[in-house]
Amino acid sequence: MERKPASYADLEALPDSVLGELVAGTLYASPRPAGLHTLAASRLGIALGGPFDQGRGGPGGWFVLDEPELHLHEDVLVPDLAGWRRDRMPRPPRTAAFTLEPDWVCEVLSPSTRVLDRAVKLPVYAREGVRHVWLVDPEARTLEVFRLEGGHYSLLATHAGPARVRAEPFDAIELELAFLWGEP
DSSP, rough: OOOOOHHHHHHHSSOEEEEEEEEEEEEEEEEEEHHHHHHHHHHHHHHOOOOOOOOSSOOOOOEEEEEEEEEETEEOOSSSSEETTTTTTSOSSSSEEESSSSEEEEEETTTTTTHIIIIIIIIHHHHTTTOOEEEETTTTTTTEEEEEEEEEEEEEEEETOOOOOOOOSSTTTTEEEEHHHHHO
């Protein structure tokens, strides 16, 4: 028996305690993230928001948003964070869905989403031309920085532990990884 592809209605029918995404007609449902995941994503948004979104202590020129719903052709993805250069997106849409691909996305890896983020979502981001991807693993305490080159992602750097780093496309500031991990 042939399986019918999942639809947006299937996504909307999920309970509030579940985050849903659609890729190539398959519905992926993930539990809401645990504490380490939420802490890393929230703190990364704080660290980037001032200098890049608000222009405080940095160059500005970006919108950095938490969990935007991206409608990229037939796929619906929800990265933990995404950023758009304001010259490409002068203001966010009035709708819940973003149809313009971001310039940067960050996926915070969890045991339940690690394969989805790496094997399923990364190829969609590459297909859509998302120039930069960060993968943050709060359990391993790592930040992987990727750049799109020739339709595929090249790993530029893997940073670990409590390091202070500069990472594309936000290399105008130094990022304290210890802050993401909740360390003093």
